[in-house]
Amino acid sequence: MVDVLYFAWVRERIGLPKEQVETSAATVMELVAELKAREERYAVAFSDISALRVAVDQELTEFDAPIGEAREIAFFPPMTGG
Amino acid sequence: MKVQSAPFDPGAELNAFSSSGQNVGAVVSFTGLVRDVDDSLKEMIIEHYPAMTERAIAAIVEEAWERWSLSDALVIHRHGVLRAGDTIMMVATSSKHRADAFAAADFLMDYLKSRAPFWKKEVTAKGEDWVESKTADEDALSRWDR
Secondary structure, three states: OEEEEEOHHHHHHHOOOEEEEOOOOOEHHHHHHHHHHHOHHHHHHOOOHHHOEEEEOOEEEOOOOEOOOOOEEEEEOOOOOO | OEEEOOOOOHHHHHHHHHOOOOOOOEEEEEEEEOOOOOOOEEEEEEEEOHHHHHHHHHHHHHHHHHHOOOOEEEEEEEOEEEOOOOEEEEEEEEEOOHHHHHHHHHHHHHHHHHHOOEEEEEEEOOEEEEOOOOHHHHHHHHOOOO
């Protein structure tokens, strides 16, 4: 089980901020493929991953990163702080 | 470092910051405000990723400490609902001489803009829109490549 978090428009498109996901995905990309296969709203949110960023256990990483023993994976658009 | 929804007084923060250091010859500060582009902004909503925000900012500040000779560094960033003219955030750096303080403040701003997990949404009479990141902001980071 891994906690999957969504922020900003990703959260709005999927319709929830956080969920627990049962997955055997080895990488973030595999998890994205599993989520996209679930429902249209996921497919829409993840349709262009170049528009997204991912953090594994609160560290920014790449989509080909392994999930390993991670407990929390977050998806969000490019950050707009400052 | 402070991440908060409450307003803060940048002048008071700067005075406190400026009076706390030994052997400090330069203080540089930056204050970011909510800009009302065409007089139609009702509010700006800043979302963040609480579990990640402080560690991301801490990592950015840590890198500034490694690169420049600093006496102190301050980052305050708000989240929640803000209005035009409100203070969103501030950065302050101090050092013996101004070059380090200027460079570190510039670096901190570039990195906070695109590497700290905040997202801005503008609410206007026309509706709501997430602020899009700018290519220029991402390009600005490459200035600091070593």
